[in-house]
Amino acid sequence: MGVWALVAEPAGLLPAREQMALSLGWHIILAAFGVAFPAMIFVVHRHGIRGDETALRLAKRWSKVAAVLFAIGAVSGTVLSFEMGLLWPGLMGGFGDVLGLPFAFEGLSFFTEAIFLGIYLYGWDRLPPRWHLAALVPMMAAGVFGTYCVIAVNTWMNMPTGFTLTGDGEVTDVQPWHVLFNSRALLQFAHMWLGAYMLVGFVVAAVYATGILRGRRDDLHRIGLMVPFGFASVAAILQPIVGHVLGMALGTIQPAKLAAFELDVTTENPAPLHIGGILVDGEPRWYLSIPRWGSFIARGSFHKPVRGLESFPADELPPVNTTHLAFQGMIGIGTALALAVVVYWFARWRGRDLLAHRWALCGMVLAGPLAVLALECGWVATEVGRQPWTVYGILRTVDAAGDNPGLWWVFSGVAVVYLGMTIGAVVVIRSMTRRWRAGEEDLPSPYGPAPEEVAR
Structure with a gap:
């Protein structure tokens, strides 16, 4: 498989x-x-x-x-x-x-x-x-x-x-x-647009969080951290919503990619959500299964089926493990960043300055490379998941390439x-x-x- x-x-x-x-x-x-x-x-x-x-x-x-x-x-x-x-x-x-x-x-x-x-x-x-x-x-x-x-x-x-x-x-x-x-196009651009604000916002904020950790607690570092972090926070909260709306159409547009995203080997109704895992000898291993949630995330309903990998010809399947792990990496990092900014702004609303805590600043430093990794994982998932097609359903990648070693x-x-x-x-x-x-x-x-x- x-x-x-x-x-x-x-x-x-x-x-x-x-x-x-x-x-x-x-x-x-x-x-x-x-x-x-x-x-x-x-x-x-x-x-x-x-x-x-x-x-x-x-x-x-x-x-x-x-x-x-x-x-x-x-x-x-x-x-x-x-x-x-x-x-x-x-x-x-x-x-x-x-x-x-x-x-x-x-x-x-x-x-x-x-x-x-x-x-x-x-x-x-x-x-x-x-x-x-x-x-x-x-x-x-x-x-x-x-x-x-x-x-x-x-x-x-x-x-x-x-x-x-x-x-x-x-x-x-x-x-x-x-x-x-x-x-x-507009919806896919919105997904990339928010991803860009997450990447740039968290990366720039990470630079100034590093400076604050090194003792530079002046106004320049405070503004340099909070402005990009504010942009990244809004983008991180909106991104899961846009991503979910974008993904719900995959079952109709690119069902093989969706099956690889979800690591669904067989068609199930309703389909479980697989967290983690890889495909070994055609069977998923080392994953956590949550009943019904696969159908909800993929189709927007707890009762709709998700087609499994077995329902597609072998030569029309993408590299499943790469596609699945990249997709899960994007989702996992994006969800973690969204939860982190919600915690930060809730604490600030309650009057707590988390920037006074070293662990919070270290988290902001870590958010920078994680945002880069999430964007890269997203593009790996969408591009590798489209294989073996360059133009989906019309032009295969082997036919798009040249024969020049x-x-x-x-x-x-x-x-x-x-x-x-x-x-x-x-x-x-x-x-x-x-x-x-x-x-x-x-x-x-x-x-x-x-x-x-x-x-x-």
């Missing part, structure tokens, strides 16, 4: 999969910052122009970090744009006309975001305060719309529409607007580039933070010499 049928795989399939996993898994973190970070900068900047010098100083610092992340994201995004045609010629050759419009809009959004990021960065002390603040609005809108376009493409891959497939496999009657306005060299080169960008980002941002702690605020560049050294 869960083993694909033996088929002749093209030589480019495995390196294409490995490279796409690396590229998307790496880029999605930067994409999340592009979606959520400008809104957080807007809040602290708006508070700053109302008279809070600390908040204004924080906005200036965050804008420079955003610039570094944007520059790196531009590189990884460019790599991804080339990868689509290089790694998946069967997809882009057959469906390029269908996907061209959303990808074009995503490119325009990227350039718009870059333009207004530049205006914002160079507008300090040059533009009137409110006009300077307003530069963040189109930057936020462009980041959101560009991400929506990419999510719309992914939604289309899960639920294809906007074309007609002739008997000989030719794509005709292309209607690219149907990709952008896919009935599931030289892609392993491309994969190696991309891995080196991403490693270099990761090291560069860490070095530059750490250099910036050290200089800020030393009292330097006006950094001519993230890593250049101090102003007095330039004067000499």
Whole structure:
């Protein structure tokens, strides 16, 4: 159970999969910052122009970090744009006309975001305060719309529409607007949008929680923690609701993925909820079963059946264990983070300052990497769970890939580039933070010499 049928795989399939996993898994973190970070900068900047010098100083610092992340994201995004045609010629050759419009809009959004990021960065002390603040609005809108376009493409891959497939496999009657306005695109984007706010909010809050643990209990660290943590808290509470609504349609749209999510081997009515567990020799092992709740979570009813893995052909099943564990990881971490923020805000409502307790600050530090892991698990679940299809029900992944074994060299080169960008980002941002702690605020560049050294 869960083993694909033996088929002749093209030589480019495995390196294409490995490279796409690396590229998307790496880029999605930067994409999340592009979606959520400008809104957080807007809040602290708006508070700053109302008279809070600390908040204004924080906005200036965050804008420079955003610039570094944007520059790196531009590189990884460019790599991804080339990868689509290089790694998946069967997809882009057959469906390029269908996907061209959303990808074009995503490119325009990227350039718009870059333009207004530049205006914002160079507008300090040059533009009137409110006009300077307003530069963040189109930057936020462009980041959101560009991400929506990419999510719309992914939604289309899960639920294809906007074309007609002739008997000989030719794509005709292309209607690219149907990709952008896919009935599931908005809901899937909302899921990603909230995930982005969770990731960025918890990661940024973790940075300032670490500073507080090290004794830096000033207003800058307090604001730097509470603003992103507030965004992340709202997103963490709403995310399970959106995720549940999104998942209830899987039984109709992608029933094999749902069966893998729930680790349901046989069709049961009602179906239990399996917590934990893996599939061993076709049977689930080491799991906790809760009667009826599988039907409720998957179908929104305690009485509806959930199709089991045995009801699908073996060559139409995804890798079950990977899909199930990734899904459970996303759900488990997301639920834990949602409960944690409810506890924090309830305690605050009751007048208790949990930030005075070391264990609470350690929990906030841990929430950062957990939010990253939850987002990665979610994308593993949805992408691996769609296999063996690239375009669900129409184009198999083995047919989308090319037959070029030289892609392993491309994969190696991309891995080196991403490693270099990761090291560069860490070095530059750490250099910036050290200089800020030393009292330097006006950094001519993230890593250049101090102003007095330039004067000499």
